[in-house]
Amino acid sequence: MTQDELLAYLILQRIPNLGDTSIKRLINRFETAENVLRQKKETLLKIDGIGEIRLKEFYEKSHRQAAEQELHFIERTGISCCNFREAHYPERLKHCVDGPILLFKRGDAGYENKRxxxxxxxxxxxxxxxxxxxxxxxxxxxxxxxxxxxxxxxxxxxxxxxxxxxxxxxxxxxxxxxxxxxxxxxxxxxxxxxxxxxxxxxxxxxxxxxxxxxxxxxxxxxxxxxxxxxxxxxxxxxxxxxxxxxxxxxxxxxxxxxxxxxxxxxxxxxxxxxxxxxxxxxxxxxxxxxNWQPEEIFKPVQKQLFVELTDEERIVWRLLSDRGKEELDLIALNCNLPTYKTASLLLNMELKGVVRPLPGKLFELI
Structure with missing residues (x-):
């Protein structure tokens, strides 16, 4: 996002009565925030949901002055910004109708993490x-x-x-x-x-x-x-x-x-x-x-020869030893354990390098 486009976003964000939803509608219609600011009133009034009340202070010069001051603060303090149309805007937030048109961030955390x-x-x-x-x-x-x-x-x-x-x-x-x-x-x-x-x-x-x-x-x-x-x-x-x-x-x-x-x-x-x-x-x-599958991020673990298992973990181990692969719900049923307890046991056994998850909520011994 260029400096001029960021300034245009800030100006739009500053206008009273224009919320995130309305601004998104305008930008999606005219492609850029800068283009929105160039439009005449009669053109903007043709857009669904944009009426006289929303445009009441649209052309006030004070909004640009305030936006320029905020842009100076952003540049001076090293804040990173992204608008709702950029690739590095949080993906899930893009699907929220009232998600912010502009986000300010300080720090290193990204949003590429799926979890x-x-x-x-x-x-x-x-x-x-x-x-x-x-x-x-x-x-x-x-x-x-x-x-x-x-x-x-x-x-x-x-x-x-x-x-x-x-x-x-x-x-x-x-x-x-x-x-x-x-x-x-x-x-x-x-x-x-x-x-x-x-x-x-x-x-x-x-x-x-x-x-x-x-x-x-x-x-x-x-x-x-x-x-x-x-x-x-x-x-x-x-x-x-x-x-x-x-x-x-x-x-x-x-x-x-x-x-x-x-x-x-x-x-x-x-x-x-x-x-x-x-x-x-x-x-x-x-x-x-x-359905967060640990195998996506866990590194392969070498099976240990001597692993200490709890009594309940041994019950699960014996079942998987007999059946090979089994679904979580069926493991719980056959071991006479609650599903939430079985899920916890399987996670602990996975961390010990004893079992591994498979697609479809299946588990097997390593």
Whole structure:
């Protein structure tokens, strides 16, 4: 994207009453943002959904002045930008009708990773929630997913730090411009995230910090990820909004169940009860539901001569020894084990170099 085209995008982004959906419609019609700005009012009014109200301030000169200032900030601070038509714009976000026309990023994380998981939840996370997040991400680490969250208190920052501790890329989607870090106490993680991930936003450095920004931010978190996991949530909260948005995008949503009298689990329990999220209790559940095949990224492992197996792993081993290849559900059935437990056992046995997955959710001994 050239400097002139970036400036044109910034001008369009600044015009009140013109949202991302309308701007995309205009750019798709006239090919470039620069071409859109060259059009006469009567030409623009012929486009479906573009009326007098949306064009009320279209030709105000102050928008160009503000855009030039923001462009100077971008160039001065080394921020990378991409528009919704570029190849390096997040692929899943391209399919969201209200996805941002322009994204600003600082850091090294890319979006080519096929496994992208958003983890969200309450800011008042419990000790149990923190322990779940650490164990969950530790178990996911061999699959090298990109962990996405909002860099807020509680579940968000726990997900980011657990990803960093396990050598995973992490993407922090902010509800403000890249000229600041909020909350300030999380500034201590800034360099680590930029080195092992990135910060992303569609807000300008001059945008006022407002509570409504978090709701707008959530569409990026939900849209960029293959699936969204809600760890803990009260009856109301931003994480539930993220889950609703993810559902509207036809993305998988998972929730960790909690006790019926636990206030920080009411939101998760309601998501599961209303079938807006699938119940999940471990990384193995998610791996099974999303069909994340470890063989795509695991390097061949030489079979060990002496491997310590648990009693349940030995039951699975004996079944596969007799049958050769078998489907996950049939392994669980014949071993008299829950499917989620069997998936967890098979993942552990794979890490020990005992079994390997095959297409079609089949497994066999190595």
């Amino acid at each position: 992208v998981l958003a983890i969200v939840g309450t800011r008042k996370v419990t000790t149990h929630g923190l322990q779940f997040i650490r164990k969950f991400i530790e178990d996911l680490a061999p699959l090298q997913p990109l962990i996405v969250s909002g860099f807020a208190y509680g579940v968000d920052i726990a997900a980011h730090t657990a990803a960093l501790d396990n050598g995973l890329d992490t993407l922090a989607v902010l509800a403000h411009g890249l000229n600041q870090i909020y909350p300030k106490v999380h500034a201590k993680y800034q360099k680590a995230v930029e080195r092992q991930g990135a910060f992303m936003t569609d807000f300008w450095s001059s945008d006022a910090f407002d509570r409504t920004n978090f709701l707008r931010r959530n569409r990026i978190i939900a849209g960029i990820a293959e699936a969204t996991l809600v760890v803990e949530s009260a009856e109301k909260g931003g994480s539930l909004v993220t889950a609703e948005i993810a559902n509207s995008y036809n993305r998988d949503v998972f929730a960790v169940p909690g006790r019926a009298d636990d206030l920080q689990s009411v939101g998760c329990n309601n998501l599961i009860k209303t079938q807006k999220a699938q119940l999940i209790t471990s990384a193995a559940d998610l791996i099974y539901q999303l």
